[in-house]
Amino acid sequence: MTVPVFSVRVPGMLTTVQDSGRWGYQGKGMPVAGAMDMQAFALGNILVGNDENAAALEVTLMGPTLSVTEGEGVVAVTGADLGFKVNGGDVPNWTVVSVKTGDVLSFTAPRSGCRAYLCVSGGIDVPRVMESRSTYTRAKVGGLEGRALKKGDTLRCGEPAPLWKRCEGLVCPEALRPVRDPAAPLRVIPGPQDDLFTEKGLASFYGAEYVVSNSADRMGYRMDGEPIEHTGAADIISDAIPLGAVQVPGHGQPIVMLADRQTTGGYTKIGVVCSVDVASLSQRLPGATVRFVKIPLKDAVELVCGEAKARETLREFRAAWRSGTRAVSAPVLSEHASPSCGEAILRVDGKKHVISWEEIGEVE
Amino acid sequence: MNEKKYPRLLTAGDGCVVVEFGDAIDMEINSRVASLAAAVRKADFPGFLDTVPTYRSLAVYFNPATTDVDALYSKLGKMASCPDAGKEGGRRRIIVVPSLYGGEFGPDMADVAEHTGLTPEEVVTRHTAHDCYCYMLGFTPGYSYLGGMDPSLETPRLKNPREIIPAGSVAIGGKQTGIYSIASPGGWRLIGRTPMKMFDPDRDPAIFLEAGMWVRFRAIGKAEFDEIEAATAKGIYRPEILEEEAKP
Numbered sequence: 001m002t003v004p005v006f007s008v009r010v011p012g013m014l015t016t017v018q019d020s021g022r023w024g025y026q027g028k029g030m031p032v033a034g035a036m037d038m039q040a041f042a043l044g045n046i047l048v049g050n051d052e053n054a055a056a057l058e059v060t061l062m063g064p065t066l067s068v069t070e071g072e073g074v075v076a077v078t079g080a081d082l083g084f085k086v087n088g089g090d091v092p093n094w095t096v097v098s099v100k101t102g103d104v105l106s107f108t109a110p111r112s113g114c115r116a117y118l119c120v121s122g123g124i125d126v127p128r129v130m131e132s133r134s135t136y137t138r139a140k141v142g143g144l145e146g147r148a149l150k151k152g153d154t155l156r157c158g159e160p161a162p163l164w165k166r167c168e169g170l171v172c173p174e175a176l177r178p179v180r181d182p183a184a185p186l187r188v189i190p191g192p193q194d195d196l197f198t199e200k201g202l203a204s205f206y207g208a209e210y211v212v213s214n215s216a217d218r219m220g221y222r223m224d225g226e227p228i229e230h231t232g233a234a235d236i237i238s239d240a241i242p243l244g245a246v247q248v249p250g251h252g253q254p255i256v257m258l259a260d261r262q263t264t265g266g267y268t269k270i271g272v273v274c275s276v277d278v279a280s281l282s283q284r285l286p287g288a289t290v291r292f293v294k295i296p297l298k299d300a301v302e303l304v305c306g307e308a309k310a311r312e313t314l315r316e317f318r319a320a321w322r323s324g325t326r327a328v329s330a331p332v333l334s335e336h337a338s339p340s341c342g343e344a345i346l347r348v349d350g351k352k353h354v355i356s357w358e359e360i361g362e363v364e
Numbered sequence: 365m366n367e368k369k370y371p372r373l374l375t376a377g378d379g380c381v382v383v384e385f386g387d388a389i390d391m392e393i394n395s396r397v398a399s400l401a402a403a404v405r406k407a408d409f410p411g412f413l414d415t416v417p418t419y420r421s422l423a424v425y426f427n428p429a430t431t432d433v434d435a436l437y438s439k440l441g442k443m444a445s446c447p448d449a450g451k452e453g454g455r456r457r458i459i460v461v462p463s464l465y466g467g468e469f470g471p472d473m474a475d476v477a478e479h480t481g482l483t484p485e486e487v488v489t490r491h492t493a494h495d496c497y498c499y500m501l502g503f504t505p506g507y508s509y510l511g512g513m514d515p516s517l518e519t520p521r522l523k524n525p526r527e528i529i530p531a532g533s534v535a536i537g538g539k540q541t542g543i544y545s546i547a548s549p550g551g552w553r554l555i556g557r558t559p560m561k562m563f564d565p566d567r568d569p570a571i572f573l574e575a576g577m578w579v580r581f582r583a584i585g586k587a588e589f590d591e592i593e594a595a596t597a598k599g600i601y602r603p604e605i606l607e608e609e610a611k612p
């Protein structure tokens with residue numbers, strides 16, 4: 001048995017290798033990059049038995065077609081529903097299926113959301129650059145030669161975790177999947193430069209409806225809507241740009257800074273979209289409407305902890321699934337079963353078991 | 365406007381807090397940023413992810429799911445108020461950047477000479493005579509925001525920026541000088557080029573320069589340029605990094 005090797009037949013619109021990002025080098029001007037919907041990405045890795053940071057393919061809107069030229073493994077698609085298929089048959093998102101030599105993985109058309117994660121047992125094995133496999137195309141760093149996939153590329157997978165095969169058939173329970181409601185307002189933590197906006201400017205930002213413009217990519221989403229008024233100049237002495245920062249340059253239109261954002265910049269930041277909603281925004285497309293509401297820092301931290309808890313719960317669920325307690329049917333009672341006497345049929349992994357009982361009177 | 369008190373902590377989302385020391389481009393303020401950055405990296409608290417030192421503030425990144433956020437805020441507040449936190453003494457670390465001035469690599473040298481009223485030789489002498497302080501890195505990987513260029517070299521930017529400037533270009537833009545770390549568009553006047561790579565993702569470290577270091581340009585000839593370029597291509601070139609007592 002060997003690890004899977006994929007050949008890229010159709011690259012898709014923008015398919016890149018991403019992991020949890022290149023942390024530790026922002027002080028030297030190196031952007032973090034990494035998966036745009038971090039929770040969908042991490043849950044996908046857990047499903048296929050990986051460490052949650054293993055590299056996966058971030059698939060944008062129109063997905064790739066890949067053929068398995070060698071080996072076998074398990075895969076799962078999470079995040080946006082882009083019409084995933086294996087050998088032409090629909091495979092629902094959040095579901096682990098096995099793939100082997102000769103299989104063809106493809107995507108038909110987007111049904112909901114914008115970015116999906118194709119996670120594979122063992123992760124995509126590209127060289128680590130500055131401790132990460134994430135692709136940052138602007139500086140041609142990471143991933144496959146620092147660029148998006150192209151036709152004819154070969155992708156190898158890493159060594160899978162020992163119990164990878166047992167992940168087959170595992171489905172992420174609905175309750176653990178992130179909710180990416182396209183109509184939900186984005187929750188914003190005010191600061192660091194909210195004091196450089198007028199009352200009117202703040203009222204516009206938190207009151208008006210904005211539309212995602214065509215300038216929306218992995219670096220940031222520019223919004224169009226009511227201009228946001230500054231107290232004075234829109235420029236500050238350059239400082240750090242955190243993930244989700246809402247920059248407002250002189251033209252007054254907000255730009256939400258995302259995974260590939262530059263590390264520093266000189267525009268005022270009215271607030272920062274909470275991490276959970278950064279992922280939600282990254283699933284929206286140009287033309288989508290966006291509203292901003294305030295959220296206290298404490299509540300935003302709780303949301304992050306909620307997602308961490310969901311990952312923990314999925315790991316426990318995976319452990320139970322792999323330990324073989326999975327295919328237990330509900331017991332079916334025999335016709336004449338009563339509390340004092342009867343039979344029931346139980347199926348475990350398809351094998352039939354008959355359980356019978358009989359109440360025995362107290363022994364005198 | 366109400367008077368701001370420094371240092372102050374600014375919330376920058378659920379995974380970042382900024383400690384701001386002032387509102388000016390100033391070496392004293394910047395050295396406090398560097399001191400706190402060193403102290404934070406040394407403390408290595410649980411959930412710590414990254415620091416970004418900039419002109420007048422330090423951003424500290426953390427994972428909110430594994431960090432006690434309140435405790436972090438109060439700890440940073442205390443560390444920021446203690447001016448000597450992590451201070452490494454008054455020594456300067458200087459990185460020597462070899463640079464071939466003029467010719468094909470410095471197409472704007474004549475314009476700079478004309479604007480400043482200096483000969484090209486004098487431009488080189490003055491550009492190499494003053495060490496420049498690296499306030500911060502940002503914009504692109506390995507790009508440094510330098511201060512301290514000889515004021516007599518000030519030359520306005522090009523009216524029409526170039527679409528692509530090769531990596532390693534040494535340039536002047538207004539009062540500032542800098543080195544393009546990757547090929548990118550820009551409007552600064554190109555006066556030379558360094559054969560060393562300011563950014564090489566396949567090298568360890570990918571970026572030699574750090575905020576708080578000094579940059580000393582050294583004029584080289586074509587033969588040395590070729591030598592360094594060859595060593596750089598092989599990944600074996602290491603720049604000279606000097607340590608000197610800070611001048612009073």
